[in-house]
Amino acid sequence: VLTVALLTLVAPVPAAHAATSATRLAGADRYATSATISAATFPRGVDVAYVASGLDYPDALAGAAVAGRQGAPVLLVSPTAVPATVRTELDRLRPGRIVVLGGPGAVGDAILQALKAHTTGQVSRISGDDRYATSARLSASAFGAGVPVAYVASGRDYPDALSGAAAAGSRGAPLLLVPGDRITAEVRAELERLRPGRVVVLGGVGAVSDAVKAELARYGSVSRTAGADRYATSAQVSASTFAAGVPVAYLASGRDFPDALAGAPVAGMSGAPVLLVTPDGVPAAVRTELTRLAPQRVVVLGGPGAVSDAVLAQATGSGEIAKIAATYTPPPASKGAGAAALAWAGTQLGVPYLYGGTGPEGGHTGYDCSGLIMRAYQHAGATVPRTTKQQWAATRRVALADLTPGDIVFWSSDGEPTGIYHDALYAGVDPVTGKHMRLQSPSPGKTVELVPMLETNLLPFGGRIG
Structure with missing residues (x-):
């Protein structure tokens, strides 16, 4: 016989916080979106601008944590060309230097040469033999030994690291990538050098195994931040990092990576989370986290094809569920x-x-x-x-x-x-x-x-x- 009890697997939903404003940062494509995000955030004359492939995620994810710490944009390019919108934004920025993330297979040498026309300083490349080594070298380029925390995420998929890059950027912490079932030699060496006070594993055991988590204990106290899925994990990362009352929260698609690649460093330097949503809705865990955060402003990264206008309405408390929550009183008991x-x-x-x-x-x-x-x-x-x-x-x-x-x-x-x-x-x-x-x-x-x-x-x- 089943008994009656209060349903606790999902908490009652309070009235959604109504953000004072909601905006969208988007361009005609992923490259233009990265330029739009940069133009809306960074003044002319930034010290450094990072450039990464818009066709894959690993290099830009690890770079986003570095860029967030340094207050620098991440701009996306194709393997063989710098799109016109990105060239225009680089001309506006006139960064002191440009750093290309990843090897020639991700961003060709011809692009590195072309970028020299957009800075008064050097154009350099940070890369390793693979995405894991690149993340280690990015960390080594920006972080000294004894960092309070280091984040570790799977390099085989992007969702956990998307939210983690913003958290790492806000904490001035590196984001290191692992294959999921082991720690590569270069990442192990970088952890030995960093000797972080603690290590945060992003994602569940399907992303980063318990065996890897156990091995990470050699370098500092270890915890895992994970949810039932990529959306709940993004909410958990936010809840473990950001206090209520943040000025802004960023929303990005959990089904693709490009928009969040450019948005993560902006969120990190702003002390703001990146929360993942579906194209048409705000998952329950993310909705609950938005209510806790009570941001003054919500920024959607990417166009309506990535994150619909309905998501904007839900995130700012103007969707139907939020309206129900705002006026809810329990109904009369069923008559049987x-x-x-x-x-x-x-x-x-x-x-x-x-x-x-x-x-x-x-x-x-x-x-x-x-x-x-x-x-x-x-x-x-x-x-x-x-x-x-x-x-x-x-x-x-x-x-x-x-x-x-x-x-x-x-x-x-x-x-x-x-x-x-x-x-x-x-x-x-x-x-x-x-x-x-x-x-x-x-x-x-x-x-x-x-x-x-x-x-x-x-x-x-x-x-x-x-």
Whole structure:
């Protein structure tokens, strides 16, 4: 028998903080976006400008921590050309020197020569035999021994390091890359030289293994900052680094890297986080972190194709979920329809999933998610519409902390009702495991099941009938 308890896997969502302003920094492409970010941030005559490939991420990620510490821009180029927008921005900046990040395979020697026309000083290159060695050499070029903290992230993927680069830049700390399952010789040597007070591993064990974490303990106390996914990890990095009341928070796509490459050093020098979002929504963990941070300003990095205007609305508290949270009061208790619907749905365990299905009474051999819920409430004497979004619209809002068995819970791809793609019946708490449960018809190849709640993409409000 499942019991009723307050749902604690997701905290009740407070009214979202309304930032005083929201802006977007974007250009026609990744190169123009990097130039736009630079132009909006840096004055003419900066000491140094960093240049990196816009087609890959490792060199610019490690360089972003250095650039953030030095108050320098990172501008993106192609392997064989300096785009016109970047040339124009370099002419405006007239940096004292230019540093190219990565080897000739990333940024060709011809580009290094072309860059000499845009500075009064030297053009140099920092690179190693691979991305890991390059990160070590970047660290050695900018940080002395005895740094308070060093960050370590996987060099095989970019999401954790995107947020980590801003955190490292704000702390005046290096960002070192590892393959995930070992520490390369050059990175090991750099850690020996740095002797940091502590080491922060970014991302879960799938990104940087526990074996690597254990080996890092040779160089300082070690902790891991990670979330359930790249978005939650970015929120955790922010929460562990930045105090509430930051003047600005930066938002970037978690599905691609170019915009955040140029934005991370700007965020780092501003003492601000980079939080990752989907193209159409602010994930729950990021929404919660934005509420805690209460930034005066939100800056979106990249165009609407990378981060939509809907994300801007959600981040500044003008989305539908934020409006619900601002005026929320718990609804009256169900008159029994929810419990009855859940009890009937429990008799359908093991029935196959069928897209468009409403069960044998509808002439089908199975159910889809909303078909099961519609039929369950029909047996409870209540009328519920057919589709997930219709079921959202037809129910009274109930916060996750106020759920009772039989209430409907919803999952959304964009953090708003517009992105709802799945729903299930909340089934209370398993008294053995203490986990909150849901009864659902999940997906093709599966059957009606009773399983633990899934936090990813779960909306902070459900629906109540009767």
